[in-house]
Amino acid sequence: MIRYLILLAVLILSCKPSTEKDTGTEDIQTTAPDTLSSQNEPVYETREDATLAQLQGVWVSTEDSKSYLEVTDEQLLMGYEGMEDASDTYTLRIADQLPDGQPSNPDTQYLILTQEGDTMNYAIDKLTEDSLTLLYLPRGNFLSYTKTKN
Numbered sequence: 089m090i091r092y093l094i095l096l097a098v099l100i101l102s103c104k105p106s107t108e109k110d111t112g113t114e115d116i117q118t119t120a121p122d123t124l125s126s127q128n129e130p131v132y133e134t135r136e137d138a139t140l141a142q143l144q145g146v147w148v149s150t151e152d153s154k155s156y157l158e159v160t161d162e163q164l165l166m167g168y169e170g171m172e173d174a175s176d177t178y179t180l181r182i183a184d185q186l187p188d189g190q191p192s193n194p195d196t197q198y199l200i201l202t203q204e205g206d207t208m209n210y211a212i213d214k215l216t217e218d219s220l221t222l223l224y225l226p227r228g229n230f231l232s233y234t235k236t237k238n
Contacts, residue, residue: 136182139197139215143180147220147233157220157233164201178203182212186225198225 132138149155154169159180167175178201185192186209187200199210199222214221220233
C-alpha cells in the first residue's frame with residue numbers, strides 16, 4: 089500500500105505544471121533575413137551621408153513652381169526657370185551643428201551652403217522621399233519643396 093502511495097505522489101508531482109520559464113529551444117522562432125531588401129538598401133557611414141544621399145535630385149518650390157534646387161553630389165544649384173543666368177551654385181554640407189559656435193539644436197540637422205566665403209544656414213525641418221522643408225536661419229522663414237520624378 090505504501091508503494092502505491094509513493095507512486096501516486098510521484099505521479100502527482102511529475103504532472104504538476106511548472107512555474108519556471110521553459111528554456112527549451114522548441115519555442116524559438118527563426119526567420120530568414122529578407123535578403124532582397126537588405127541587398128538593395130545602401131549603407132551609410134553617418135547620418136549626414138544618409139541625408140545627403142536623400143537630398144540628391146531636383147526639388148521644386150511648393151510656393152513658386154519656377155524656383156528649384158538641384159543637388160548633385162556635394163553641390164547645390166539654386167535656380168529659377170527662365171533665368172539660368174541668375175542661378176547660383178553652392179558647396180553643400182550636412183551638419184549636426186551650425187558653424188562658428190552658433191546655437192544649435194542637437195536633434196536637428198543643418199544644411200550649410202557656402203560660396204566664395206559667404207555662408208547660408210538652413211535647418212532641415214522635414215525630409216522625406218518626396219518632400220523637403222527648410223528653415224532659413226536666422227530669419228526663420230520656411231521653404232517647402234517637392235522632389236521631381238526625373
